[in-house]
Amino acid sequence: MIETAIKTTGYGASGARSPLGPIEVERREPGPRDVVIEISHCGVCHSDIHQARDEWHNTVWPCVPGHELVGRVTHAGEHVTKFAQGDLVGVGCMVDSCRQCRSCRAGEEQYCEGPHGFLATYNGPFKPDGSNTFGGYTTSVVVDQDFVLRIPEGMDAKAAAPLLCSGVTTYSPMKRYKIGNGDKVGIVGIGGLGHVAIQIAKARGAEVVAFTRSPDKIADAKRFGASDAIVSTDEKAMATYAGKLDFVLSTIPESHDVNPYVKLLKRDGRITLVGVLAPIETPVDNSVLAFERLSFGGSLIGSIAETQEILDFCAAHGIAPQVETIALEQINEAFENVVAAKVRYRYVIEHARR
Ligand code: ZN
Ligand code: ZN
Numbered sequence: 001m002i003e004t005a006i007k008t009t010g011y012g013a014s015g016a017r018s019p020l021g022p023i024e025v026e027r028r029e030p031g032p033r034d035v036v037i038e039i040s041h042c043g044v045c046h047s048d049i050h051q052a053r054d055e056w057h058n059t060v061w062p063c064v065p066g067h068e069l070v071g072r073v074t075h076a077g078e079h080v081t082k083f084a085q086g087d088l089v090g091v092g093c094m095v096d097s098c099r100q101c102r103s104c105r106a107g108e109e110q111y112c113e114g115p116h117g118f119l120a121t122y123n124g125p126f127k128p129d130g131s132n133t134f135g136g137y138t139t140s141v142v143v144d145q146d147f148v149l150r151i152p153e154g155m156d157a158k159a160a161a162p163l164l165c166s167g168v169t170t171y172s173p174m175k176r177y178k179i180g181n182g183d184k185v186g187i188v189g190i191g192g193l194g195h196v197a198i199q200i201a202k203a204r205g206a207e208v209v210a211f212t213r214s215p216d217k218i219a220d221a222k223r224f225g226a227s228d229a230i231v232s233t234d235e236k237a238m239a240t241y242a243g244k245l246d247f248v249l250s251t252i253p254e255s256h257d258v259n260p261y262v263k264l265l266k267r268d269g270r271i272t273l274v275g276v277l278a279p280i281e282t283p284v285d286n287s288v289l290a291f292e293r294l295s296f297g298g299s300l301i302g303s304i305a306e307t308q309e310i311l312d313f314c315a316a317h318g319i320a321p322q323v324e325t326i327a328l329e330q331i332n333e334a335f336e337n338v339v340a341a342k343v344r345y346r347y348v349i350e351h352a353r354r
Pocket of ligand 2 (some may be wrong): 097098099100101102103104105109111112113114
């Protein structure tokens, strides 16, 4: 057989303490149901940093992050029906799943119960053949058509990229819990996820209150659609919303004390954490939950169908993440700025930029 695996260049890490540097990886030979995508843009998610620095203790080296990919289809296999050469498409956090389990059959691939769970776009070494997957910090990728998203007509490629993770991650629980008209919603943490979540909640008809540690994000939060924005360390201001909210979505990407936000909920309210995949270090006071019958929980990214829905929803409502484009070579500096909460509000790698 002729060796037709595709070589692609990008940036990756060889260890938890090493900065990202130039790397060449191989993509599989495209099969009949695969599309080959020339990646033009890739968002920089806080997860990329957690993974590249092995903060979840499961990183396989080399690690080539990136799960907010947008680009053009350069090849469509003979059985590809959904896409054609030249289409502008996206790939989010998953590139495959078992497709047979209860979750997969229900269209909730992100909760795949197969032996290896869903196949992550990068750091997905649990494929049957044991090989790793590599993300969008490279210039091309080969993906099964069922895990490829259509970028709506007229949507800017660089603005579409963050929707593939930050958009769907915040949209999925709002859809699940039918958050919308008449609801009062708190969005906690105004970063890559939070600034999109404000726009989505507002477009769904909710009244949105933003909570941030950074006083300089107050004006931006209102510009994104919040009717009010509170500095979370201001206890007096926090107290004005005690018992007032129906739903709180926390997007803070590390362990944090959720008790001040639980207190903002009305009876039967719900708080969902989407930014942190680690133990919550400060115990949640169940007496507060019990006395108001509150629900406290988490939510993981979103399904492929929901990812397409949020792309279409954002196109219909004119929702766009606020992005700063960078060259791939600036990625280490970008990581530092994301950790220091200096990014406004999502870095997007533009591969054509040097
Ligand atoms: Zn992400
Ligand atoms: Zn499955």
